[in-house]
Amino acid sequence: MSQVSEEREERVEPTPPEPVEPPAPAERRQPEQKASKAGRNLPAAIGVGLVLGAAIIVSLLTVRFLFIGIIAIAIGVGTFEFAGVLRRVANVRVAMIPVIVGGQAMIWLAWPFGREGALTAFVLTVLACLIWRLPGGADGYLRDIAASVFASAYLPLFGAFAAMLVPPHDGVGRVLTFLIAVVASDTGGYIAGVLGGKHPMAPTISPKKSWEGFAGSMVGGIVAGSLTISLMLHGQAWQGVIFGVAIVLTATLGDLVESLIKRDLGIKDMGTLLPGHGGIMDRLDSLLPSAVVSWLLLSAFVPS
Structure with missing residues (x-):
């Protein structure tokens, strides 16, 4: 019996091991997606911004x-x-x-x-x-x-x-002065923040907002304010400087308030209507408080 058992054991072939798939070639592996330092889809954001800007300019230059x-x-x-x-x-x-x-x-x-x-x-x-x-x-x-x-x-x-x-005879210049100052503030802050932002301005509210970005906003706002008020509205350059500083402060305040609201609600964007930007509310945050200050200062500096 022992010999027969030994012969049977000898005839049992071992089970072949499970085939192991070779690792995927390096070129087929999916690279890890790294978050853009810009924090958004930049081409989509630029495209949407250009479309919106074109619509505003056309409206102002045709029937304001x-x-x-x-x-x-x-x-x-x-x-x-x-x-x-x-x-x-x-x-x-x-x-x-x-x-x-x-x-x-x-x-x-x-x-x-x-x-x-x-x-x-x-x-x-x-x-x-x-x-x-x-x-x-x-x-x-x-x-x-x-x-x-x-x-x-x-x-x-x-x-x-x-x-x-809009209604004053120089309403087109007033609207463009307001919009250009806000856009210059946002763009200057964005570029300076992306390139050299190291010192958080309000880390518990908006971690990406930096003092370097705020300085870039201030430069952009002052330059835009002084040029637009002196060239479009025939005001004084010093009025443009004050206007630019005020717009930067209110635009930054609007950004921070919107960030605080979204942080309180636990959301990233107010909507998804505008690719690269979020929702309409995510674009109005710096414009809304700046509109109030623009009307007050322009009414005082260049009465209609």
């Missing part, structure tokens, strides 16, 4: 009051974005219809009636929000009303000041 329509559309879309994010992320319900309708009234009434028209529409919008939310009961009433009032002030009321730049 079309620019008010662009403001109204941007504010309407931005309000939908902001209200949608609050509803999805924080379960906060903005009184959408009063804020949208009242917001459009603020912008369009600012055209013929100036501050009085915009502020009257804002007050009526707040009253409408208070009434609109009543059927929802006490649960979350104060929270929803606070969000509705904030949305009404932060978007259409601030945007109405941009609309008030």
Whole structure:
């Protein structure tokens, strides 16, 4: 028996080992995606920026009051974005219809009636929000009303000041002065921050914003302000310097406020409408507070 067992054991062939696939050639391996130092899709961002800029310039150089329509559309879309994010992320319900309708009234009434028209529409919008939310009961009433009032002030009321730049006879120059200063501030800060940003400006709010970027913004804003006010509006160079500094401060404040709101909500962008930029709200952050300061300073420096 032992001999037979030994013979059977000898006849059992060992199981061949599992074939092991050779490692993929180096050229077939997927390289690790490294985050761009710029922090966004730069070609898409430039393309979208050029399209938006072209639309604004065409409106100003043809029928300048079309620019008010662009403001109204941007504010309407931005309000939908902001209200949608609050509803999805924080379960906060903005009184959408009063804020949208009242917001459009603020912008369009600012055209013929100036501050009085915009502020009257804002007050009526707040009253409408208070009434609109009543059927929802006490649960979350104060929270929803606070969000509705904030949305009404932060978007259409601030945007109405941009609309008030248009009606004067030199309205095209006023709008371009405002926009060029903001763009110069953003672009100067972006380039300086990407190339040499080492010292965080507000690490707990916006880690990518640096003091080097802020210095680049200041240079760009001052140069743009002094050139546009002196060449387009026939003001003084020193007025342009003050204007440029003020725009850089308010544009930076707008960026930080928007970053703080998004950080509080736990989101990266307010939307996805604009490739390389995020949503409309992500492009309005520096423009909205700067519109208020632009109207105030330009009204004082170069009265219409």
